[in-house]
Amino acid sequence: MPELPEITVLATQMTAELKGRTIGAVDVVQPKCLNVPAEEFARGMTGQMLGETRQRGKWLLTSLSGGGSLAINLGMGGDLYYHAPGVETTHPYQVRVAFGDGAALTARFWWFGHVHLVPPPGQGTHEPTAVLGPSPLGLSAEEFERLAAGSRASGVKSFLLDQRKLAGVGNVYGQDPLWLARIHPLRKLGSLSTEELRALYAALRTVLETSIAKRGLQYERDLYGAAGGYGRDDYAVAYREGEACPRCGAAIEKIKTGGTSSFVCPACQVR
Ligand SMILES: [Zn+2]
DSSP states (O other), rough: OOHHEEEEEEEHHHHHHHTTTTTEEESOGGGGGGGSSSHHHHHHHHHHHEEEEETTTEEEEEEESSSEEEEEEEEEEEEEEOOOTTTOOOOOSSSEEEEEOOEEEEEEEEEEEEEEEOOTTSSSOHHHHHHHOOOOGGGOHHHHHHHHHHTTTTTTTHHHHHHTTTSOOOOTTHHHHHHTTTOOSBBBBGGHHHHHHHHHHHHHHHHHHHHHTTTTTTTTTTTOOOSSSBBBGSSSTTTTTBBBBBTOOOOOOEEETTTTTEEOOTTTTOE
């Protein structure tokens, strides 16, 4: 599932490739991912010029010339591709947006995902993006501390993954920042010292920014189908059960933390 770094990479590429292009036709063969009937979606999109695309949590938001937006969430196993003019784009599970010159954008879903038409401001809200918390990369250390102070009873890992509290971090990027900051994922936010909160804030930014610089995860694809460069070698403890902690050598453990699994060093991250 793409998280903040992968969505940021896609947003940058979409803006560079698609800004200023006008939608000529829309073909929906996967209507389940839409928030409106397929005919309404096609009518609302056709003729619109695409503006900037920005990352918002795990969503891509592209402004449309009519004042609304196109909101895409790749969910689990979804792909978003740009196709140059003349390239074959049929697929059994996709929404295809074609431009005047024959180029196209396709959103393909193997399991679930969303392609939503968002009304212009003042004409309705888009609940899934309206409820999102701030981006960890858009917060100062003080703002992060204030945010944490509002959720003292939350477990620190569930806080990091709660999109309404902090948007964009999922189970991949929620692992190593806790190890870097030496914090057990099940500790309550209210039990963290200011130093620990600052270490967590810095670690979170480091991990996310490192992945963005490497164009996201190795098992995710960008707008042109290329894999990212952030992979197993970059993980400290994530998905390394049984291996040695890079800091102290203790065996990394995989534990259940609510609905997710966490990878921790039992010596560096004491509950
Ligand atoms: Zn350790």
